[in-house]
Amino acid sequence: MKIFFATDIHGSEVCWRKFLNSAAFYKADLVILGGDVTGKIMVPIVNHGTYWQVVLSGETHRLETEAELEKIETQIRNRGYYPTRVSPDELAALNEEDGSIDRRFTVEMISTLDRWLDMADSKLRGGEIPCIVNGGNDDTFDIDAVVEASPCVTFAEGKLVDLEGFSLVSMGYTNPTPWDTFREAPEEDLVKRIDNVVNQIPDMGRAIFNFHAPPFGTGLDDAPALDENLRPMHGGVVMKAVGSTAVRDAILKHQPMLSIHGHIHESRGIKKMGRTLAMNPGSVYGDGVLQGAVIDLNLKKGKVDRYILVNG
Amino acid sequence: MSTVEEASSSLGGGRVGDEAPTLFLRKATGLVRGWSVRDSIIYACLSTNVVTLGIVEMSYNSFIPRGQLLTSILISGVWVSFLVITYAGLIVTIPRAGGDYVWQSRILAGPLGFVMATTGWWFILWLWAPIYGAVLNEELFQPLLVTLGHPGAASFFGSHNGDFVVCLITIALAGFLVSLGMNGYAKVQKWCFAGGLFGFIVVLALLLFSSHGDFVNAVNTYGKALFHTNHAFAATNAAAKTDGYASPSFSLGPLGPSMLLIPFMMFYLLWPNWGSTLYGEVRGASDFKRVFTGMFTGLWLTVLLSVAFLFLVAKTIGYGFYNNANAVWWTSYYAVPKAATPAMSIWPYPVMLASWLVHNRAFQVILILVMALWFIAWVGTLFLSSTRVIFAAAFDRVLPDAAATVSEKRKVPMASLVLMLLPAVGLSAVYSYSLQFQTYTLDATLVIAVTYLFSAIAALILPWRKPDLWAASPASKMKLLGVPIVPVAAFVTIGLLGFNIYEWLSNSTYGVNNHKSLVFMACLYAAAIILYVVARLVRKRQGIDLGLINREIPVE
Numbered sequence: 005m006k007i008f009f010a011t012d013i014h015g016s017e018v019c020w021r022k023f024l025n026s027a028a029f030y031k032a033d034l035v036i037l038g039g040d041v042t043g044k045i046m047v048p049i050v051n052h053g054t055y056w057q058v059v060l061s062g063e064t065h066r067l068e069t070e071a072e073l074e075k076i077e078t079q080i081r082n083r084g085y086y087p088t089r090v091s092p093d094e095l096a097a098l099n100e101e102d103g104s105i106d107r108r109f110t111v112e113m114i115s116t117l118d119r120w121l122d123m124a125d126s127k128l129r130g131g132e133i134p135c136i137v138n139g140g141n142d143d144t145f146d147i148d149a150v151v152e153a154s155p156c157v158t159f160a161e162g163k164l165v166d167l168e169g170f171s172l173v174s175m176g177y178t179n180p181t182p183w184d185t186f187r188e189a190p191e192e193d194l195v196k197r198i199d200n201v202v203n204q205i206p207d208m209g210r211a212i213f214n215f216h217a218p219p220f221g222t223g224l225d226d227a228p229a230l231d232e233n234l235r236p237m238h239g240g241v242v243m244k245a246v247g248s249t250a251v252r253d254a255i256l257k258h259q260p261m262l263s264i265h266g267h268i269h270e271s272r273g274i275k276k277m278g279r280t281l282a283m284n285p286g287s288v289y290g291d292g293v294l295q296g297a298v299i300d301l302n303l304k305k306g307k308v309d310r311y312i313l314v315n316g
Numbered sequence: 317m318s319t320v321e322e323a324s325s326s327l328g329g330g331r332v333g334d335e336a337p338t339l340f341l342r343k344a345t346g347l348v349r350g351w352s353v354r355d356s357i358i359y360a361c362l363s364t365n366v367v368t369l370g371i372v373e374m375s376y377n378s379f380i381p382r383g384q385l386l387t388s389i390l391i392s393g394v395w396v397s398f399l400v401i402t403y404a405g406l407i408v409t410i411p412r413a414g415g416d417y418v419w420q421s422r423i424l425a426g427p428l429g430f431v432m433a434t435t436g437w438w439f440i441l442w443l444w445a446p447i448y449g450a451v452l453n454e455e456l457f458q459p460l461l462v463t464l465g466h467p468g469a470a471s472f473f474g475s476h477n478g479d480f481v482v483c484l485i486t487i488a489l490a491g492f493l494v495s496l497g498m499n500g501y502a503k504v505q506k507w508c509f510a511g512g513l514f515g516f517i518v519v520l521a522l523l524l525f526s527s528h529g530d531f532v533n534a535v536n537t538y539g540k541a542l543f544h545t546n547h548a549f550a551a552t553n554a555a556a557k558t559d560g561y562a563s564p565s566f567s568l569g570p571l572g573p574s575m576l577l578i579p580f581m582m583f584y585l586l587w588p589n590w591g592s593t594l595y596g597e598v599r600g601a602s603d604f605k606r607v608f609t610g611m612f613t614g615l616w617l618t619v620l621l622s623v624a625f626l627f628l629v630a631k632t633i634g635y636g637f638y639n640n641a642n643a644v645w646w647t648s649y650y651a652v653p654k655a656a657t658p659a660m661s662i663w664p665y666p667v668m669l670a671s672w673l674v675h676n677r678a679f680q681v682i683l684i685l686v687m688a689l690w691f692i693a694w695v696g697t698l699f700l701s702s703t704r705v706i707f708a709a710a711f712d713r714v715l716p717d718a719a720a721t722v723s724e725k726r727k728v729p730m731a732s733l734v735l736m737l738l739p740a741v742g743l744s745a746v747y748s749y750s751l752q753f754q755t756y757t758l759d760a761t762l763v764i765a766v767t768y769l770f771s772a773i774a775a776l777i778l779p780w781r782k783p784d785l786w787a788a789s790p791a792s793k794m795k796l797l798g799v800p801i802v803p804v805a806a807f808v809t810i811g812l813l814g815f816n817i818y819e820w821l822s823n824s825t826y827g828v829n830n831h832k833s834l835v836f837m838a839c840l841y842a843a844a845i846i847l848y849v850v851a852r853l854v855r856k857r858q859g860i861d862l863g864l865i866n867r868e869i870p871v872e
Binding site: 021022063243 | 337338339340341342343344345352355409410421422498499502503505506707710711712713717720722784785787788789790793858859860861862864865866867868869870871872
């Protein structure tokens with residue numbers, strides 16, 4: 005069985021489209037998206053009556069036609085941002101009312117995700133190509149029901165999914181970050197969450213851990229060390245292990261065949277942990293490049309036959 | 317922790333824009349502030365190291381007898397500024413670890429990126445190890461031992477065996493500093509930079525507040541005391557005359573010969589972007605001005621230090637004596653037939669000469685030690701960049717997975733260090749025992765310049781090769797009279813690198829274009845190509861297509 009794994013596309017529409025095409029491109033039997041599906045930034049496009057105005061990368065664009073508007077919205081979406089059309093009054097309200105930004109974000113996120121899942125339906129031949137998605141720490145819980153409802157995508161968060169003899173268990177939660185994001189939990193809680201799903205696995209020799217957080221101290225979890233003001237230290241040259249000890253310990257204890265991770269975009273890499281092959285394909289979603297891993301699994305031997313990290 | 321985006325002062329979610337908000341952020345990982353520009357200035361200044369590289373290379377002025385260092389350095393500074401713009405453009409467009417490897421792989425072709433990164437960031441750094449060793453010898457061991465009154469020990473370090481010992485010390489030091497990890501080494505670097513800069517200012521102050529007469533007396537006094545040479549000042553000038561060298565007076569002209577000094581000056585001024593692979597790990601690099609300012613200011617700080625140094629050399633040491641002493645030394649060192657014997661039996665390290673203006677041995681020793689901080693601050697990077705390239709190649713399955721092995725206890729990249737250390741030791745032996753090989757020093761600059769050349773080509777064609785990526789890049793918004801400055805700067809950079817590569821390969825003055833040197837460099841490129849081809853074949857047999865690595869998935 006050949007799988008394609010990618011992660012952390014953070015709202016980049018071009019990466020989502022590539023993800024949907026990845027099965028055909030890499031001749032994969034199954035595609036997995038490992039969390040952090042949604043974007044972090046919303047860009048207002050302001051209606052001034054006879055024209056629209058948007059500021060992108062510090063450059064002000066005045067848009068006269070619907071075609072121009074759609075073109076810039078595509079650019080915004082491809083970067084992982086959400087375009088949102090607003091009137092000046094709505095913009096003022098977003099600026100002033102407590103919670104209004106989060107509410108607007110949710111609306112844009114959900115509508116984008118709905119549209120994405122519609123795309124998936126046609127690209128994945130109505131579910132003929134299995135597609136698995138789970139949450140990441142940056143994904144709000146609003147997305148869970150939306151993905152669950154999709155007929156062609158399996159929402160794998162906190163579940164065991166049987167893949168023709170392989171057992172895939174998924175967890176989008178991470179150890180705490182300085183940003184206090186949505187799916188974070190202390191390491192002790194992560195241990196329990198991991199145990200809950202891992203205990204369902206019938207054969208650890210054919211198990212795949214799909215945990216968003218990479219294992220601590222493995223080189224798959226090196227991020228720029230930050231000072232107390234969240235500023236990278238020493239010009240950004242100093243990296244620090246920020247992965248999860250619970251994930252590391254679970255891998256070392258259970259020794260699954262494969263362990264796939266994301267979360268730390270800078271830490272693209274591969275690490276052999278005893279019998280387990282652990283990997284983090286990293287992410288450069290902002291460039292419109294879908295980093296991922298193409299992995300050949302051997303059901304009979306219960307091992308990874310081949311793998312390669314790609315920049316698709 | 318995912319992406320570092322310099323987007324907001326309210327990092328936990330909020331709005332950006334002074335009046336009407338132009339974007340909104342939600343609570344999400346990785347929204348951090350940009351790193352300190354001061355840090356990037358320090359790295360750029362350290363990599364264009366005025367002491368360990370600059371002062372050494374300025375001593376080759378006599379190889380272009382009518383060339384003016386001042387003119388050459390200023391032109392180099394202006395020209396390299398375009399390289400800074402080019403690299404700032406690349407960094408903010410594809411901001412990630414991997415630098416040249418990633419840019420060339422993505423914009424040009426994967427195999428080309430591999431060959432250029434392997435030769436420019438890995439193989440040629442084997443040669444930099446003995447070069448750094450030679451610098452350590454010239455700027456620390458020999459002047460220190462002479463100052464301490466041990467000329468015998470100093471002469472040992474001037475021998476082949478001594479050269480090799482210092483190379484081994486350098487390699488061990490670089491390996492040790494890498495094993496400290498960047499967290500420890502970054503702190504060391506900052507303290508060394510502060511101390512080294514202080515030492516440099518002391519040297520400038522000594523030259524500023526002393527007269528030429530003071531200096532002549534000092535040279536004569538210490539020439540006699542340390543080298544047993546009577547009237548060392550006059551003897552040096554006489555030796556230069558014997559060698560047929562006549563120093564030009566200190567001025568800005570003429571242009572032609574000064575241009576020919578530029579390929580020498582690239583030995584130190586071509587590296588303000590050296591940290592670009594390191595910047596690349598920080599997504600906050602999406603701020604073009606921030607990245608540019610760091611590299612540009614670091615470069616021009618080095619240029620200004622160089623200019624100040626030259627003016628004060630001309631004032632107190634005397635430009636004629638400075639060039640004569642260097643000319644006599646290198647003529648003798650390279651065993652030119654009938655070369656005069658230098659009045660000083662070691663390289664006339666300007667810091668040592670300046671230290672003689674204070675008649676206190678402890679002060680002289682301390683000044684030499686303090687200036688060695690410039691060396692310690694940068695030698696660790698010798699292997700750091702290489703280990704990153706080796707890791708990237710291992711993750712791309714071009715090298716065996718074991719190449720990316722990190723020791724569990726100390727987190728030291730053992731395999732990649734071995735891949736650096738062993739060849740570096742071998743080349744150090746060749747370098748130390750072969751005088752001819754030492755003339756290949758500028759090969760080390762040339763090979764990296766070729767790597768830069770392809771990155772500049774990538775920057776030039778980026779708007780056409782990757783229009784969407786370019787349109788999304790902050791670099792595309794940087795315009796002058798409506799023209800994007802990055803492709804224009806890339807074009808000028810190609811001119812800079814093309815000029816230097818042409819001169820290195822066509823002009824025997826630089827010691828590069830002889831048969832063995834060319835064979836040496838050809839071997840590096842051949843080894844990289846063979847490595848890639850073998851990896852591709854082996855992986856193909858294993859069912860892995862390395863051609864897939866950078867093949868883009870269709871969007872529609």
